[in-house]
Amino acid sequence: MCRPVTDHPDLLPPATLASLGWLDFFEEQRASNESNLAPMRIAMVHRSRLTGLSETGPVELTLPVHTNTGDFAVGDWVLAHPQTRMLHRRLNRRTVLERRLEGSRTLQPAAANVDTLFIVTSCNADFNQARLERYLALANQGGANPVILLTKADMAADVGAYRRQAAELQRGLDVVPVNPRLPAAACTLASWCGVGQTVALVGSSGVGKSTLVNTLAGPGQALPQETGGIREHDAKGRHTTTSRSLHAIAGGGWVIDTPGMRTLHVSGAAEGIATLFAEITELAPSCRFRDCTHAHEPGCAVQAAVADGRLNPERLIRWRKLLDENHDNTSASAGPRGRRSVSR
Ligand SMILES: Nc1nc2c(ncn2[C@@H]2O[C@H](COP(=O)(O)OP(=O)(O)OP(=O)(O)O)[C@@H](O)[C@H]2O)c(=O)[nH]1
Ligand SMILES: [Mg+2]
Numbered sequence: 001m002c003r004p005v006t007d008h009p010d011l012l013p014p015a016t017l018a019s020l021g022w023l024d025f026f027e028e029q030r031a032s033n034e035s036n037l038a039p040m041r042i043a044m045v046h047r048s049r050l051t052g053l054s055e056t057g058p059v060e061l062t063l064p065v066h067t068n069t070g071d072f073a074v075g076d077w078v079l080a081h082p083q084t085r086m087l088h089r090r091l092n093r094r095t096v097l098e099r100r101l102e103g104s105r106t107l108q109p110a111a112a113n114v115d116t117l118f119i120v121t122s123c124n125a126d127f128n129q130a131r132l133e134r135y136l137a138l139a140n141q142g143g144a145n146p147v148i149l150l151t152k153a154d155m156a157a158d159v160g161a162y163r164r165q166a167a168e169l170q171r172g173l174d175v176v177p178v179n180p181r182l183p184a185a186a187c188t189l190a191s192w193c194g195v196g197q198t199v200a201l202v203g204s205s206g207v208g209k210s211t212l213v214n215t216l217a218g219p220g221q222a223l224p225q226e227t228g229g230i231r232e233h234d235a236k237g238r239h240t241t242t243s244r245s246l247h248a249i250a251g252g253g254w255v256i257d258t259p260g261m262r263t264l265h266v267s268g269a270a271e272g273i274a275t276l277f278a279e280i281t282e283l284a285p286s287c288r289f290r291d292c293t294h295a296h297e298p299g300c301a302v303q304a305a306v307a308d309g310r311l312n313p314e315r316l317i318r319w320r321k322l323l324d325e326n327h328d329n330t331s332a333s334a335g336p337r338g339r340r341s342v343s344r
């Protein structure tokens with residue numbers, strides 16, 4: 001059963017740290033001389049400002065000189081002085097969604113401490129398996145649980161076909177048709193949106209991310225997210241949302257809205273790709289050569305699986321393409337990233 005949508009109490013006192021998503025994982029990082037500092041969760045990152053949420057409500061943080069706001073992500077936990085609101089430091093992230101900036105090798109944190117990544121796609125020209133795989137690699141790599149949301153099912157002739165094509169992308173993947181415009185969507189997604197849980201929405205422009213944020217936030221939302229239409233002929237959106245932001249979900253939880261992405265470049269995501277293509281990764285140890293590239297070597301277990309129909313050859317092509325791109329984009333000096341410490 002789903003609880004009725006009510007006004008969210010978390011932006012008003014007395015919000016608890018637990019309802020903001022605070023866990024022992026963060027508490028354990030506080031040094032003894034930091035006990036006078038207040039934990040705050042980053043709700044918005046601007047070019048020269050950070051907005052946090054504290055137990056007493058929203059806070060405009062005072063930033064030390066030379067602070068680069070690009071080092072912070074929506075969803076981050078920071079410690080700040082409760083009176084001066086001076087930012088002290090960011091706490092280590094439990095999970096992080098990082099994307100590569102266009103034309104650079106730098107990874108930018110897009111959202112932090114996200115439990116579930118809702119990868120949103122419409123049942124129209126937007127639907128693309130290779131693009132969904134990129135988002136899955138991103139979620140896997142960052143430690144967030146991916147769920148695919150299929151929107152605009154009300155306008156599609158055969159939703160079952162989209163559902164099947166999405167479900168085959170990763171073992172055990174949840175694929176959920178949802179209409180962001182209907183209040184019932186909050187019920188459908190309730191199991192991922194409980195108290196203390198954080199979900200983030202990613203996907204192309206116009207798929208209904210902000211519409212879903214407004215539905216999840218419920219009628220008590222002070223400032224609804226702006227939403228926009230799509231072009232009739234190719235279903236492309238208009239890039240209505242331009243920044244990332246954290247919103248309270250009615251009845252518990254938090255949702256991060258993000259701007260629609262044109263392309264998602266993968267970088268530093270080898271483990272995430274291995275999880276995504278588990279059926280290929282698991283065959284590799286059976287190949288005759290340890291460094292088999294599964295292209296044309298004799299005794300290749302992957303090629304054998306393609307030959308007898310156990311492995312979709314298109315998956316193999318897409319796996320290779322993604323791995324090559326990841327390799328080209330990943331800086332050799334990056335080293336181990338140390339952000340998969342959370343087992344789930
Ligand atoms: N018919 C129908 N329309 C939908 C559905 N989901 C979203 N829409 C409409 O799609 C349009 C785009 O929705 P937005 O929520 O602005 O999309 P967005 O993903 O936030 O787009 P950007 O902010 O540009 O990234 C709006 O007119 C919504 O009402 C759906 O399931 N069915
Ligand atoms: Mg939007």
Ligand SMILES: [Zn+2]
Pocket residue numbers: 284287288292293294295297299300301302303
């Ligand atoms: Zn092989």
